[in-house]
Amino acid sequence: PTPHGAIAAGGIALAYAYYAAVLLPATWGAHAAAHWVLGVCTGPMVACFLLAWKGDPGLIPAQPAAVIAGLASGELGVEDLVMPAVSPKYPRAKFSRMFNCYVARFDHDCPWISNVVGAGNHAYFLGFVALCTACLAAWDYLCLRHLAAAGHAAIPPRCGPPALHHRRA
Known part of the structure; x- marks a missing residue:
């Protein structure tokens, strides 16, 4: 009943297209562990999403x-x-x-999976959240490494208002 699941799925599809076109070729040799995390976690993440979305919540x-x-x-x-x-x-x-x-053992209404989270799909929902977190951590790492290799500083050396940068004696 909500469009959030389609919006999230579209965003994830665009992110993986960017990964395949830009991040994978640029960071393949130096950061194999992050690529391994994405490769291993993506399939189960999608499976857990589909089971939480279309599964009976109880x-x-x-x-x-x-x-x-x-x-x-x-x-x-x-x-x-x-x-x-x-x-x-x-x-x-x-x-x-x-x-x-x-719904039995009701947890919450989740617009992102466009379903209720309850007794029947709670484990799949938690699996989706955990695997999505692992994929996002690997994604963030690869993006930061790609930006650093391209000459962009991930964090500027001086952040914040100028008054915070004075030296204390």
Whole structure:
């Protein structure tokens, strides 16, 4: 329901195109470990993203028969129901207004994977985040090495307001 996943996927595709066209040829010989990290982590990162995006987050189906039977017998009160989901309340389950579903062990609505993170896809989501972090660290390292090799200083020797650069005796 949200466009953020497509925007993120497009940005990642552009980043890998830049990597293949510029960073890989420029830094191949000197920084093999960073290329190895990107090569090893990219496939599992994409797999975890797809499983978190399209996987079942732990949806709890509507249970109208159980709700009616519970109300009729007096076992359930109105406070024990999740009305939009037509289901009894369960511990750690929550109704997502963003995605209009009732999810077991609800964690959060994640617009970047365009899905709810819950009991069914939590491990894939954490795998995606960890692998994406490793890929971004390798990407940053390669970009900084490429800029340094091209003669650009990654951090200027004097940063900040001029008043901070006086010497103390």
